[in-house]
Amino acid sequence: xxxxxxxxxxxxLFLGSLLLALGVVLFFVGNQxxxxxxxxxxxxxxxxxxxxxxxxxxxxxxxxxxxGLKYMGKGFALRTVLSIAATSFxxxxxxxxxxxxxxxxxMFLATLFGGVLIGIxxxxxxxxxxxxxxxxxxxxxxxxxxxxxxxxxxxxxDFLTIVASVYVFIDMERALWSIxxxxxxxxxxxxxxxxxxxKKVVHLATQKSDLLSQKIIENLGYYGTVIHGTGLxxxxxxxxxxxxxxxxxxxxxxxxxxxxxxxxxxxxxxxxELLGRGHVS
Numbered sequence: 001x002x003x004x005x006x007x008x009x010x011x012x013l014f015l016g017s018l019l020l021a022l023g024v025v026l027f028f029v030g031n032q033x034x035x036x037x038x039x040x041x042x043x044x045x046x047x048x049x050x051x052x053x054x055x056x057x058x059x060x061x062x063x064x065x066x067x068g069l070k071y072m073g074k075g076f077a078l079r080t081v082l083s084i085a086a087t088s089f090x091x092x093x094x095x096x097x098x099x100x101x102x103x104x105x106x107m108f109l110a111t112l113f114g115g116v117l118i119g120i121x122x123x124x125x126x127x128x129x130x131x132x133x134x135x136x137x138x139x140x141x142x143x144x145x146x147x148x149x150x151x152x153x154x155x156x157x158d159f160l161t162i163v164a165s166v167y168v169f170i171d172m173e174r175a176l177w178s179i180x181x182x183x184x185x186x187x188x189x190x191x192x193x194x195x196x197x198x199k200k201v202v203h204l205a206t207q208k209s210d211l212l213s214q215k216i217i218e219n220l221g222y223y224g225t226v227i228h229g230t231g232l233x234x235x236x237x238x239x240x241x242x243x244x245x246x247x248x249x250x251x252x253x254x255x256x257x258x259x260x261x262x263x264x265x266x267x268x269x270x271x272x273e274l275l276g277r278g279h280v281s
Contacts, residue, residue, distance in 0.1 A: 009079075013128035017083050020121030020132060021054075021090030027114030028181075029053060029095065030102030032174055034165045035118055036158035036182040038064075038084075038134025042091075044161065044168050054092030058084060061133030068137040079130035080137075087121075087132065107177050115181040119188025126193060158182050200245050202253065206264040209239035215256045216241070220249055 024039050032047070034040040042057035049056070061084040069077055104110050125132050139153035162182070166175045206212050209226050216224065224243035231238055245253055250268065257264050 009128045010082075012124050013079060013083055013130050014086055016121045016124030016126075016128065016132075017086035018090055018121070019117050019124065020087050021094055023114045023117030023121060024053060024091055025094040025098065026103045027110040027117070030100075031105065031107060031110045032169050032171070033107070033111055033114065033181055034161060034169075034174075034178045035115065035185055036135065036161060037122075037154070038132060039118060040158070040161040040165075040178070040182075041134060044164055047168050052092045052095065054088040054090075054095070057091060057133075058088035061088075061137075064133060064137040068141045071141055072137075076129060076131070079128060080133060083125050083128075083130045084133045107174075111177045111181045112184060115184030116188050118181075119185040120192055122185070123189040123192025126189070200247060200250055201269045202241075202243050202245050202250075203267040203269075204241040204243070204257065204264055205238055205266075206241065206257075206261050207238070208261045208264070209241055211260055212241060212257065212264070215260055216243065216253070219252060219256060220245070 020039065024035075024043065027033070028035060028039075028043060029046075034043045038057060038061050041060050042053050045051070045056035045060065046053040065077070065080065065084070072080070102110060103113075122132050131137065135154045135157040138157060142148055142153045162175050162178050165178055166172055169175070204212065213224070213226060220243075224241055227240040227242060229238055229240070230236060254266075257266060
């Protein structure tokens with residue numbers, strides 16, 4: 001979904017900042033677990049200096065933002081400033097207002113639910129065409145001056161954060177839980193950005209491409225592509241029908257194949273991102 005409304009974009013940004021702050025406060029601060037990026041660095045600086053997590057989050061990110069400002073567009077930079085300020089405010093507000101240290105002292109539950117909340121928060125911020133700061137800014141700067149990919153920079157920063165957490169918390173087990181939290185957060189961000197696939201990519205190898213193509217058009221109404229080739233071990237000609245199918249119509253497609261060409265071979269994969277011919281995801 002494209003965010004063409006400025007108001008809607010701001011709502012998504014502040015909701016993301018709110019959820020990010022809740023994940024940090026309700027699950028990570030009290031259990032001394034860290035995570036990747038700027039939230040993780042803010043947690044480490046908080047335990048080292050005694051200053052609030054929110055203020056450390058703000059100082060750390062503003063410093064990086066000033067360095068990397070020229071590598072960002074004005075709109076992106078402004079939204080990132082708003083995201084950083086909102087997240088910093090929410091973290092310190094919740095620390096003061098919530099009388100409990102953490103919702104749970106179980107490390108698995110804290111890591112799981114904290115990672116999911118932070119992942120949803122960061123994912124929403126990214127969908128609002130902004131950044132939560134930290135490793136994203138560093139990645140932009142490094143990739144602009146080298147051949148290093150942004151993803152590699154982010155991975156390196158997360159690794160250094162985990163190594164630092166061993167010395168700050170003096171606890172290897174918590175460092176391992178932090179690695180798990182980063183994994184959960186990354187998977188959640190990916191799911192928020194790509195969404196739950198509602199369509200499937202189907203590759204259908206068949207000797208009856210004309211018949212099946214006609215049946216698919218009549219019953220499903222889809223456009224598709226027929227690719228012609230030969231088998232690896234023989235010169236036998238083969239055809240592959242390539243189509244995108246709605247999840248709720250996949251069963252009908254299976255029945256059409258079973259009725260018209262039981263010897264056909266079908267491979268089904270998730271269509272996480274589609275662009276062109278009316279598709280937007």
